[in-house]
Every structure is written in structure tokens, then in C-alpha cells.
Amino acid sequence: MIKHYKEAFEKIPEERKERILEVGIEEFSSKGYENANINVIARNAGISIGLMYKYFSTKEDLFFTCISRGMSILEDALKEIMASRDKLLIKAEKLIRATCVLSRKNMNYIRLYNEITSEKDGARAVMLAKEIESHTSRIYITSIAQALAGGDVRQDLDPRLFAFFLDNLLTTLQFSFSCEYYKERLKIYTGVDTDAMNDDEIVNQLLKFIESAFTFEKRTSDLTEEKI
Amino acid sequence: MIKHYKEAFEKIPEERKERILEVGIEEFSSKGYENANINVIARNAGISIGLMYKYFSTKEDLFFTCISRGMSILEDALKEIMASRDKLLIKAEKLIRATCVLSRKNMNYIRLYNEITSEKDGARAVMLAKEIESHTSRIYITSIAQALAGGDVRQDLDPRLFAFFLDNLLTTLQFSFSCEYYKERLKIYTGVDTDAMNDDEIVNQLLKFIESAFTFEKRTSDLTEEKI
Amino acid sequence: MIKHYKEAFEKIPEERKERILEVGIEEFSSKGYENANINVIARNAGISIGLMYKYFSTKEDLFFTCISRGMSILEDALKEIMASRDKLLIKAEKLIRATCVLSRKNMNYIRLYNEITSEKDGARAVMLAKEIESHTSRIYITSIAQALAGGDVRQDLDPRLFAFFLDNLLTTLQFSFSCEYYKERLKIYTGVDTDAMNDDEIVNQLLKFIESAFTFEKRTSDLTEEKI
Amino acid sequence: MIKHYKEAFEKIPEERKERILEVGIEEFSSKGYENANINVIARNAGISIGLMYKYFSTKEDLFFTCISRGMSILEDALKEIMASRDKLLIKAEKLIRATCVLSRKNMNYIRLYNEITSEKDGARAVMLAKEIESHTSRIYITSIAQALAGGDVRQDLDPRLFAFFLDNLLTTLQFSFSCEYYKERLKIYTGVDTDAMNDDEIVNQLLKFIESAFTFEKRTSDLTEEKI
DNA sequence: GATGAATGAGGTTTCATTCAT
């Protein structure tokens, strides 16, 4: 992962590092990149703007470093679940449940991720995607490939694409618990306010959705039938 | 849908209206709301900035009007498919295929939609979600409810949530064909460049994913078995 | 009095003339010259902005013409009172009483006059003062000179300066009934809200003030006494 | 008195503070609030526009701070005179003479005050009047009340209203020495150019005017006589 | 290392005025 900070930043106490990045994440995630104000971040972090520029060359670099931190926290949660020896669908269930819990706890990180996903600049988008998605995707793909090899899932699935679909569902779910637009959208679909919602129903339904998608394979005979 | 333009805008020839909104959509979708420049939009649309303000009270209103246009175009495509008497999964297949085609053709509209989904301001997000998602969600939910009533799909699904999951998958797919970050992400998952990709594989896999999710219901006996 | 309108304005029906000028006076007096909007005036007067410019060359000219109308209305009220054969102090009393009544009725005209009195541009100020004050001042001065000649007032007064002081008192009183700042100022001095105020007390006191100022002459003996 | 500047402004050297405010007063008093240009003020004060906004949140706040300075300078001159143990009419004479001198020296402050008196916005007008007039009015009223208690002035005067009339006369006199419109108006009344005028005559006459107004009380017998 | 005062380019918005119809 590329460093987006200067040497000076490495040398300061961990505590101050965290302070700066947490304040940055708060600002970037709540206002978006453009509307975030570096001077405000410095002030809230308790350091001078001059020092901020000793640590980061540009606003962009501070943003990237905030992202690194935020995303690695989210990734750690994912890794912990995926590291287990559980079968794929057990992992899926854990993931879904964890998503509900973490989305509320790590709201800022998810909002930050959401901000990234609407990056307009091609080069920045590519760089960010590579830094953020590579590892995650590998974890999902590997896990599914193993399940495939173990005969735990339908044999006609493509691990890469099913990993992609799975992540799409989980990512959107995260957004739906954390990001303003997605929260309202979920409310419109379910008719219930997200914050007041009981997670069980959505967890159960999504689990069914994913479980069936991953496990049931159409028998050859089905293929000759009329499509439902 | 609320009007976000002034009376003067209603009176001008359709051709100019389109010109302005298309130029606006191009600017907003390629640079994002904050970085979009209304002077540039006016210039590219061939009108003066003063006139622009005769049509729209604020940059925000121009943005909203661009969104209205972009989203209604996307919605029309959806409506056409969902209006058919096809069974749900036929519709799903059509939707998926249409998504591939339209995502490349209507790239700007989808990028605009993507921009909206990362709206940070709560009030704006709620307003936008209501304007954009209400209709779409109803179409999906109704269609699924009908399939449920007709016994075409598994009986233990919740139409609202399954509609939600389905839309999540389709929306993410659209983004993956249109938006820089999501394009790179898809490339990372599949290993293939999105633009050079043959859609067939992804369409087939997603269809399988959705089809199984919607149709296969665990038999009671399964519930007693060990989870896969 | 210099014409500040074009020929076209002279030819239109009296009713439309009045409409335009009344609307203009309303706009200029309530917002001030700079913040007044010619396009708004045209719209409220029911004519097109193009026509407005057929009648007046510039915003300034419209303003001047509004002033002419407003000031001549105020002047007419003054003239009527001053034309009587009453003794000076009877006139003064009538003036003061009229001021109270007219200040509320002709609030807009007085506000317009107040706007003029803070004109910053030297040339414009001179022009306006000449147009507005010449006639008024002559009326006052003449009246006082007659009273002086008739022995009705103290013999050591200078008619020009006493006219000036008298007008100062009356003008400020008008402002105090019509203009936001002066209204609040009067409230601060009296402790009573201007709009709720009973005029009698202020009329009586001002009358005493003026009456004494105009009529009592220090006897020679006084001059040797200690100043009070 | 409410602060209309930011903390940063408090910390800068007195000299620079004065520089900025004097330049601001010059600009506001010569062009009026609307036509004043803060970029010009910043340039003339020798600072950047960005810094200007570090000191003041808005143009309005800079204006208010300029006013505070200007008005407090004028108030100080008033206080000095009114603090003496002189009898009321001695004070009055001093006030009138001081007005002549100060009006020429402090022309900008008085023009600024004049600008305020034509404030159109109700809320702003009330705020300004309270900030500016409260103290002044109290000084006048107290002084007159004391003179009344001491039997130095006529017993039938209302201290509040007579203070009001006195201030009206002095204020108008100030304007007549400083503000374009009022200067021309004075010229029209006296026939002499204000700048070339010998103050003595106007001072003497105004003193007579005020002295008589304050001291001579109609005897009861007068009341039965025909009004003069 | 640390500060924060200072910069100034750039974007949104307003409105007097023009002119083709």
C-alpha cells in the first residue's frame, strides 16, 4: 500500500496519528471530500495547519491516509470472520450479522468508503480501487473457490463473479445502514425506518437469498422446462 | 415530482431544454456536484450565465433538474421491461441484459445517479431518495408480489426485501459498467477489463444467482441438516 | 424642475404614469436605491422592462422621477398650510399636527426623502437639494420674514436660519414617524413605541419648544446676568 | 456593545486595526454600504481579502465594526462636554461650537452616521439605533432632568422630548456640515456656501433658538391672549 | 519541530441595460 504521508508523520506518537486520522475521517465522511476543510481538521485534531502540511503534502494525501486507516479497520473485521474454518454459508451469515452491527459502529468508515465509490477522476479511482478492493476480493474469491472445490456450493458458479455479487449485496447493505441516501432508500423499500428497524428480518431474508443463490443448481431437466 | 426550474425554463424550445440538461448532466456526472462549474455549463450550452439563472434559481436547482431528466430516462427503460407480462425471471433476465446495454449508452445518467447516492446532506438525501426510489421500488415490489401470489417464486420470501436485494444487484451492476471506481473494482474481481468484457458470462452468472435466490426454497428436511 | 423622463412617458395616460411611479416609490423607499430592482418595478407596474426603458433612460432617471412625484406631493401639503393667512405659530402648530398625520399616510414619500438625504454623490446631491429644498425653504423663509416684519416674532432672529432650524425639527419629526432607524431612536428617547404613541404629548412639547424659540427675546438686562 | 469582529482581529496591533477601520470608514462613508467594495478596502488597508475575512465574517460585520469605531469617537467628544459641571445652556453652547469644529474634522464619521440613519432593514435599524442612540440619549436626558430639578429651565418641559428636539437640531447641524445633500440644503437656506461660511452667525442663532426654547415659559396670562 | 497569519484564485449569483421581433 502506497504511503500518502510524509516521513514526519511516521515519527509522531501513535495517539496523535490516530487523533488526526479519526478527525479527518469524521470530516471527510460527514461532508465529502470537496466540502471537507483541512484547516478545520487541523483545529479539531489539536494541531496547527502548518504541522498538518509537515505530515501531508496535500489535502488529497490526507484524504488517502484517512481512507487507508478506515478501510483497514473494515478489512480487519472481514478478515477475522473469513479466517475461520466455517463453511461458506456460515461465514456468510456471520458477515451479514457483522455488517449490521459494524455498520452502526463504524458508520464513518463506511460513509468514507461510500464517498470513494463515487470518485470521478479515473486515475484516482483506479488507484483507490486497487488499494481497497484487491485484498477483499481475494478473500472472497478464495473462500468461494475452496467451497467450490469442497463441493459445498453449486458447481456451475464462477467464484470470481459470485464473490462479486456477494460483495455487492454486503456493500449495499452496509451503505443502507450508514449513508443518508441509502438509509432513506431502504426505508422506502421496507416501509420501516432503518434506525428503528429490527435487523433479524433483513438478515434472515438476505441469508435465504444468498444461501439459495449459492447452493441450488438447476437440474438439467429444469433447463428444458419453461422458465418460471 | 417537484419542479426545480423557473417558469422561463418551461417556455423555451424542447431542443434547448435538452441541450442545457445534457450539458449539465455531462458536467455534473463527470466532475461531481461541487466541482461542476455552471459557467462552463452555460458556455457549453451556448447561453449566457445570466440566462441560466433565469431558468434556475441556483446551481442546486439546475442539478436537481438534471437529475430529474437523467433518472426519468433510466426509469422509462425500467418501466418498459417491467410492463410486460413476462414471468418474473424473464423480466430479470431482460433487466440484466438491458443493464449491460444501457449502462454503456446512458453512462452519464448512471454516473449522475451514483453521485446522488453519496449525498451527505440528510435533508437533500431524503428528498432525492423519495423522488427517485419510490416509483422504482414500487415496480419491483409489485412484480415480485405478483410472482409470489402466482406461485412462481419461493413462498418464504418477503417481496419488499427481495426487491431491495434485486435492485441492489442491478444498481451495483450498472455502476460497474459506468463509474470509474466500480469499473476498476469489477476488473479486480473478474480479472478482465470491463470495457473489453464479454457481457455474456456476467449476465449468465448473475441470472443463475438471482434465479436460484428467488426460486429455491429449502425443504424442511434441509433445516435439520448441517449447514453447508 | 428638470425632466428625467423621455417623451414617451409624457404621452401615456395619467393612470399608468401614477402606477409606475407609485410602484417605483414603493420599491425605492422600502429597499433603497441600490437594492431596488428596476425589473421588479416594471413587473409590479404591469409593464415590460423594455417599455420602462422607453420611458426612462436609466434606473437613475426613474428614481429622479419618482422623487419628483413624491416630493411634490409632500410639498403640496406644506403649501396648503403655509398659504393660509394664519400667524406663524398657528401655521407651526398646523405643520406639526400635519406632520404626524401625513408621516403615517405618506410614509413612502418620507422614506424616499430620507433616502435622498444620504446621497453620497456630490453632483447628484446638489441637483437633488436644489430641486427639492429651494421651494420649501423659500416658503418658510418668506413666512418668517413676514412674521418678523409684522412684529410677531422676536426681532433678533435671522429668518433664513430660523427657517432652517424649524425645517430641521419638522423633517426629523417626519423621519421619526416613518423611517426605521428614526422610529427606534424616538422610542429610545421617549421610552414609548412610535406606532403606539399618542401624538399629543410630542406635538405639545414641540410646539412649546418652537413657540418659545421664536417669540422670546432676551431682555438686555438678562445679558448681564449669569447664564442659566 | 456587541462584537462584530472575529477573535483574530482582536489580536492584531492597534495600528493595523485603526488602518483597516479608517480605510473602511472612508469607503463606507464616501460610497455607502452597497457601493462600498471590500476588496478595495482590503487593498487600501494593505492586506489581502482573505485576511479581511479572517477578521470579519461578512461585509456587514466589517461595516458594523467601522460604525462602532466611528460612533464611539463621536460619543467621546459628546461625553467630554457633557461631563462638565456647566449649566445646561453653557453645555449647549459648547455642543454647538464643538459640532461646527468636529463636523469638519470628523466628516467621515458623521457621514457614516448619516448612512446608518437611512437604514431600510427594520431589524438592522433597531439594532443600530439601540447600539448608537441609547447612551447618547441618556446623557442628554439626564442633563436636562438635572437642569429641570435645579430650576435652570422652564418647568413645563418634558426632559425626554426636549432632549430629543435638542439632539435633532444638533444632528441635523452636523449633517449640514458634512453630508453632501445637507450641505447644499444649508447653502440654499442661508445663501452661503457651507465650507466658506463663518460659523459664528449660525452658532449664535441656534443658541438663541435653543436658549429661548429651553428657558422661556409662557406666563398664564399669555395663554388667554391671542396666539401670535 | 511547530505555528498560524497571510495569500489570492476562482466560483456563484445579481441586475441594469440592450435589441430583435
Add this chain to the structure above:
DNA sequence: GATGAATGAAACCTCATTCAT
């Protein structure tokens, strides 16, 4: 005579970045 669409200069304000101390 009458319209009102169209123009564009100009002003307020923000904030990433610099640099002297």
C-alpha cells in the same frame, strides 16, 4: 408602441497552501 429574452461585468466569499518566525 410594446415585449422580454438575453447579456456579462462585477462583487462577495472560501479555503488549500505557503512561509517567516
